[in-house]
Amino acid sequence: MKNSDEKCIKNNFKNLFLNDIFQAGFAMSFCIFLTIVLINLYESVKSKNVFDEIQGFTGQNFWGKSSLEHCDTKFDKLFMGQNADPKLKCYIYQLNLNFVKVEVLNIDPPLVKFPQFFSKTLVNKFLNETEKVKLGELLVKSSDGPDRNVHQQSRIANGTFLSHYFSDVTTFTFNYIQNRINALNFAKAEDFQVLSYKPGGHYAPHFDHLVRNYDLFSKGNRFATFMVILKSADIGGGTIYPNIGVTFQPKPGDAVVWLNMNTDYGRSEGSLHGACPVVKGVKVGLTLWVRSHGQELRWNCPLKKEDPFPLKPLIQPKWLKKDWPLRYGFPLFG
Numbered sequence: 658m659k660n661s662d663e664k665c666i667k668n669n670f671k672n673l674f675l676n677d678i679f680q681a682g683f684a685m686s687f688c689i690f691l692t693i694v695l696i697n698l699y700e701s702v703k704s705k706n707v708f709d710e711i712q713g714f715t716g717q718n719f720w721g722k723s724s725l726e727h728c729d730t731k732f733d734k735l736f737m738g739q740n741a742d743p744k745l746k747c748y749i750y751q752l753n754l755n756f757v758k759v760e761v762l763n764i765d766p767p768l769v770k771f772p773q774f775f776s777k778t779l780v781n782k783f784l785n786e787t788e789k790v791k792l793g794e795l796l797v798k799s800s801d802g803p804d805r806n807v808h809q810q811s812r813i814a815n816g817t818f819l820s821h822y823f824s825d826v827t828t829f830t831f832n833y834i835q836n837r838i839n840a841l842n843f844a845k846a847e848d849f850q851v852l853s854y855k856p857g858g859h860y861a862p863h864f865d866h867l868v869r870n871y872d873l874f875s876k877g878n879r880f881a882t883f884m885v886i887l888k889s890a891d892i893g894g895g896t897i898y899p900n901i902g903v904t905f906q907p908k909p910g911d912a913v914v915w916l917n918m919n920t921d922y923g924r925s926e927g928s929l930h931g932a933c934p935v936v937k938g939v940k941v942g943l944t945l946w947v948r949s950h951g952q953e954l955r956w957n958c959p960l961k962k963e964d965p966f967p968l969k970p971l972i973q974p975k976w977l978k979k980d981w982p983l984r985y986g987f988p989l990f991g
């Protein structure tokens with residue numbers, strides 16, 4: 658081989674080698690670039706609040722941005738109120754031969770969840786009942802002028818009121834509730850309110866405690882609210898309590914009870930709550946607003962004026978004995 662040929666082969670080889678390195682480097686940079694793009698895309702989708710998708714729902718301006726963020730539970734951002742005694746988190750009490758599951762969500766004001774409070778059969782029975790009645794647009798109390806109910810974009814929901822003894826099903830349901838929660842005298846509650854929220858339906862944060870009403874003097878204010886969920890939305894539709902940092906993201910049959918009053922019978926700031934917008938599916942709930950007159954015998958006055966209403970009557974204090982819960986032999990539920 659000639660000297661020049663040898664040189665040529667060497668050069669070619671060098672070129673080929675350099676080419677390979679260049680190509681490999683390019684391919685690697687491209688892979689790294691692609692990975693970075695994909696990671697960023699994933700992160701942006703992951704952190705996207707589902708409520709961004711329905712931005713612009715009617716009445717959104719009644720919501721603070723931070724409250725709305727708490728509505729997004731897609732990534733399990735459920736947040737809890739004051740740290741209750743862990744023993745109070747999940748347990749079962751027995752009342753009138755009924756077993757009731759309890760989960761304390763907040764202490765002051767008392768806010769208690771009753772998981773699977775209605776059986777599936779009762780949920781379906783009541784849903785059938787609601788199909789027989791017409792659900793109209795639900796109104797809210799006007800904030801000024803005479804005492805009247807008006808349309809407001811702060812609440813987009815349909816519903817109706819049914820008296821406790823409207824039918825066999827409502828009568829059964831009323832007794833079912835009273836037989837399981839004896840801290841409240843439900844006979845002093847307003848009629849059942851059926852609530853239905855379609856996509857875009859919501860009820861911006863508000864207090865149930867009334868500013869004025871024709872019957873405040875005779876019946877007292879809304880001492881407590883009971884709500885049971887008959888149908889839960891596919892996305893959205895939780896209930897948030899912005900001032901105490903609690904989100905109630907229900908499954909059908911779950912119930913919740915909270916107090917709207919302080920011991921001076923003024924409104925409890927912690928009771929502020931709102932029904933998050935429904936993004937997908939339909940949410941149906943049933944509420945009872947329990948008035949304060951007639952609750953006195955079940956809620957002894959606190960010894961000190963500044964003490965809050967105690968949680969105990971709602972959660973069956975006899976279960977909180979020293980050797981609870983083994984003594985009663987009932988397991989915690991998960």
Ligand SMILES: O=C(O)CCC(=O)C(=O)O
Pocket residue numbers: 852860865884895896930931932933942944
């Ligand atoms: O639907 C909800 O989650 C809350 C309903 C409510 O606040 C009410 O009816 O007063």
Ligand SMILES: [Fe+2]
Pocket residue numbers: 863864865930
């Ligand atoms: Fe409310």
